[in-house]
Amino acid sequence: MAKIKDLVFTVVGLGAFGMKVCQVISERGGKVIAIDASEERINRVKNLVTQAVIMDATDEEGYKRLSLEDSDVGVVAIGDNVEGSILATALLKKAGVRYLVARAITPVHRQVLSQIGADEVINIEEDMGEQLAVKLIAPQILDLIPISERISMAEIYCPRDFVDKTLADLDLRGRVRLNVVAIKRDSVEVDELGNPHSSEELIFPQAEVVLKTNDILMVVGFNEDIETVKNL
Numbered sequence: 001m002a003k004i005k006d007l008v009f010t011v012v013g014l015g016a017f018g019m020k021v022c023q024v025i026s027e028r029g030g031k032v033i034a035i036d037a038s039e040e041r042i043n044r045v046k047n048l049v050t051q052a053v054i055m056d057a058t059d060e061e062g063y064k065r066l067s068l069e070d071s072d073v074g075v076v077a078i079g080d081n082v083e084g085s086i087l088a089t090a091l092l093k094k095a096g097v098r099y100l101v102a103r104a105i106t107p108v109h110r111q112v113l114s115q116i117g118a119d120e121v122i123n124i125e126e127d128m129g130e131q132l133a134v135k136l137i138a139p140q141i142l143d144l145i146p147i148s149e150r151i152s153m154a155e156i157y158c159p160r161d162f163v164d165k166t167l168a169d170l171d172l173r174g175r176v177r178l179n180v181v182a183i184k185r186d187s188v189e190v191d192e193l194g195n196p197h198s199s200e201e202l203i204f205p206q207a208e209v210v211l212k213t214n215d216i217l218m219v220v221g222f223n224e225d226i227e228t229v230k231n232l
Contacts, residue, residue, distance in 0.1 A: 007031065008050075010071045010097060012057050012088045014041040017103065018077030022049050028227075033066065057081075057088040069096030076102040076118075082109050086116065093117035154226045155184070158215040168207035177225045180205055184216040 014036040032049040046052035055062040074097035078085040089102045102118040104110035145153045172178040183203040
């Protein structure tokens, strides 16, 4: 899996939400191309991101000049300009951006964005911008819920090195200051007709619990320690 420093993110629209996405990704080492028609907004972000471009989000020739085929993730963070949001999403797709996240403000807007190629459509405000950025740069982390300024609860995929080991073997509390509070585990049962049925089991773990490949770990810890999971 690529490291954050090797990924290129293109963020279109630098309102409160888009600005937060740029800030978090840049602080964590990602390369960011920021696009907005406002010179004032571009000036606010230009010293933070890799490249800041004053450009109308619907300028097809502008996207061609930027050569975005090397961009791994595009974020269309435009707020209330539905037409601009739709056109920007379509143009980023055409420019070759590999994975597209677009912000919707109505159900119809969401449907259109999905139909024209957005891989993920969201409807969130500024305080969720950081959560999206974390998700993009650390896909091993499924969800992140802040408890305080420094501590969060997170759902993470069980790292490969943890499989077939017990929590006692791993000593996560001593090793990376993480507490595993629960484990989500899928199980499959076969009924009397031979049909398989899957269900999710929630385990409140003891030290001797052995972790499995598809387990999802619910952990609590300092934000910087949760982030280290992606390197384990």
